[in-house]
Amino acid sequence: MAYNNSRNPLRALQKKLGSKILIRLKDGTEYKGSLKEYDNFMNVILSDASEYIKKEETNKFKEIFVRGNNVLFIIPDGE
Amino acid sequence: MAYNNSRNPLRALQKKLGSKILIRLKDGTEYKGSLKEYDNFMNVILSDASEYIKKEETNKFKEIFVRGNNVLFIIPDGE
Amino acid sequence: MAYNNSRNPLRALQKKLGSKILIRLKDGTEYKGSLKEYDNFMNVILSDASEYIKKEETNKFKEIFVRGNNVLFIIPDGE
Amino acid sequence: MAYNNSRNPLRALQKKLGSKILIRLKDGTEYKGSLKEYDNFMNVILSDASEYIKKEETNKFKEIFVRGNNVLFIIPDGE
Amino acid sequence: MAYNNSRNPLRALQKKLGSKILIRLKDGTEYKGSLKEYDNFMNVILSDASEYIKKEETNKFKEIFVRGNNVLFIIPDGE
Amino acid sequence: MAYNNSRNPLRALQKKLGSKILIRLKDGTEYKGSLKEYDNFMNVILSDASEYIKKEETNKFKEIFVRGNNVLFIIPDGE
Amino acid sequence: MAYNNSRNPLRALQKKLGSKILIRLKDGTEYKGSLKEYDNFMNVILSDASEYIKKEETNKFKEIFVRGNNVLFIIPDGE
Numbered sequence: 001m002a003y004n005n006s007r008n009p010l011r012a013l014q015k016k017l018g019s020k021i022l023i024r025l026k027d028g029t030e031y032k033g034s035l036k037e038y039d040n041f042m043n044v045i046l047s048d049a050s051e052y053i054k055k056e057e058t059n060k061f062k063e064i065f066v067r068g069n070n071v072l073f074i075i076p077d078g079e
Numbered sequence: 080m081a082y083n084n085s086r087n088p089l090r091a092l093q094k095k096l097g098s099k100i101l102i103r104l105k106d107g108t109e110y111k112g113s114l115k116e117y118d119n120f121m122n123v124i125l126s127d128a129s130e131y132i133k134k135e136e137t138n139k140f141k142e143i144f145v146r147g148n149n150v151l152f153i154i155p156d157g158e
Numbered sequence: 159m160a161y162n163n164s165r166n167p168l169r170a171l172q173k174k175l176g177s178k179i180l181i182r183l184k185d186g187t188e189y190k191g192s193l194k195e196y197d198n199f200m201n202v203i204l205s206d207a208s209e210y211i212k213k214e215e216t217n218k219f220k221e222i223f224v225r226g227n228n229v230l231f232i233i234p235d236g237e
Numbered sequence: 238m239a240y241n242n243s244r245n246p247l248r249a250l251q252k253k254l255g256s257k258i259l260i261r262l263k264d265g266t267e268y269k270g271s272l273k274e275y276d277n278f279m280n281v282i283l284s285d286a287s288e289y290i291k292k293e294e295t296n297k298f299k300e301i302f303v304r305g306n307n308v309l310f311i312i313p314d315g316e
Numbered sequence: 317m318a319y320n321n322s323r324n325p326l327r328a329l330q331k332k333l334g335s336k337i338l339i340r341l342k343d344g345t346e347y348k349g350s351l352k353e354y355d356n357f358m359n360v361i362l363s364d365a366s367e368y369i370k371k372e373e374t375n376k377f378k379e380i381f382v383r384g385n386n387v388l389f390i391i392p393d394g395e
Numbered sequence: 396m397a398y399n400n401s402r403n404p405l406r407a408l409q410k411k412l413g414s415k416i417l418i419r420l421k422d423g424t425e426y427k428g429s430l431k432e433y434d435n436f437m438n439v440i441l442s443d444a445s446e447y448i449k450k451e452e453t454n455k456f457k458e459i460f461v462r463g464n465n466v467l468f469i470i471p472d473g474e
Numbered sequence: 475m476a477y478n479n480s481r482n483p484l485r486a487l488q489k490k491l492g493s494k495i496l497i498r499l500k501d502g503t504e505y506k507g508s509l510k511e512y513d514n515f516m517n518v519i520l521s522d523a524s525e526y527i528k529k530e531e532t533n534k535f536k537e538i539f540v541r542g543n544n545v546l547f548i549i550p551d552g553e
Binding site: 325326342358384387389390391392393 | 499501511541544
Binding site: 025027031036037038043044061063064065067069 | 151152
């Protein structure tokens with residue numbers, strides 16, 4: 001495993017562009033959608049996204065821009 | 080998809096200038112209005128904005144300046 | 159709409175100097191007064207300001223200096 | 238009004254050195270005293286200061302050093 | 317003990333790449349998995365991870381990307 | 396009063412080295428002790444320190460290192 | 475007392491490397507162990523550490539990496 005890789009988890013998201021990911025926010029809400037864009041603060045744009053509260057789908061968005069400081073974790077393989 | 084794009088979600092807002100967007104704050108309040116200005120901290124100015132608490136319209140503002148650190152997410156297509 | 163403008167919402171406050179604005183803090187308290195000074199952190203000085211808690215006027219200040227990190231939003235047209 | 242002034246509310250405190258000011262913290266506690274020193278983070282030293290909780294005087298300090306990140310607002314004219 | 321080592325606890329994670337670690341978040345949730353990547357903000361990617369709430373396994377993830385600012389502590393030896 | 400002094404409240408702590416000071420944390424706990432070291436983040440080391448919860452002495456420490464971001468205020472004259 | 479020392483409380487931890495220290499987190503949990511590494515953000519690695527909740531030992535760790543922003547204070551002499 002290369003040293004540079006091991007020090008840059010955000011770069012790992014690069015490979016997920018266009019794939020389904022799941023984002024859980026600090027308040028427990030989850031968003032599942034296709035990763036369209038992201039930056040180093042974990043600001044993320046998902047397309048064709050669904051919102052889940054307590055595992056129930058509560059909303060659908062063609063596109064959603066999540067502010068990074070609210071993110072708890074990202075599951076790169078959101079299926 | 081170009082690398083630069085994928086690392087700059089904020090630039091995606093550039094295309095939404097003048098369009099209706101929806102902002103949800105951390106406290107659940109939502110603002111819908113026309114995106115007039117924004118910056119890298121997600122400070123946003125909306126014009127002709129409506130405020131929604133629990134999906135009920137509670138206020139109208141000719142212009143509102145939302146401080147970015149309160150933002151949970153932005154739905155670029157706020158219709 | 160010029161690109162520079164669209165990336166600098168704080169500059170929009172420049173035009174409001176001397177005008178009445180309304181500031182809502184994160185705790186819900188509101189301050190209405192004449193915008194005297196501000197900076198990039200949204201530190202703001204209002205003159206001839208009134209404080210409102212649940213829409214009731216609770217105090218008056220000849221001058222008040224609000225620390226920016228407490229600001230939820232600013233209504234530039236505070237009338 | 239000069240542009241530089243309008244972008245530097247903290248400089249406005251310079252004129253208040255030696256005058257009585259009032260500081261309200263985020264938890265509602267208030268401190269009234271003579272402004273002795275301050276910096277750009279709103280760290281403030283008051284001399285001959287009184288502490289107020291719910292408008293009742295609860296303490297007196299010859300000198301108090303308040304950490305800026307706790308400050309809600311400052312009333313420059315604390316009389 | 318070398319001075320450089322003693323000033324860089326994050327470098328200690330370098331030796332744990334590929335090993336099982338445990339991460340406890342501020343909200344008490346725990347994640348156990350193989351350390352794949354990390355950075356200076358303690359953003360961490362675990363592979364083959366399990367989620368534990370009150371010591372009960374509640375979920376499994378092939379890969380999870382935890383945002384560093386949520387981390388309470390890391391047990392490098394997660395077995 | 397010199398301009399430099401008025402912009403550097405932290406420098407005022409320099410004169411208190413070796414003197415008794417009182418630190419109140421955001422959670423109300425207080426520490427009284429001899430100021431041994433400090434830095435610009437208000438990280439402080441006290442020696443021969445006592446801990447007070449609701450004005451009751453609850454602990455004694457030969458030395459305590461308080462992280463600055465927890466500090467509410469410092470009373471330089473802690474007697 | 476040298477000026478440089480008085481402005482660098484973190485350097486004081488250098489002398490404690492290998493000694494027992496106690497860390498109290500903001501949530502009240504305490505960790506006692508041998509100081510192995512630390513950095514300027516108060517990220518700390520303890521070895522042979524015990525966890526205490528309300529003074530009861532609740533866990534033991536061969537090694538624990540505590541994220542600095544959770545730290546309330548450190549007692550350098552943890553015995």
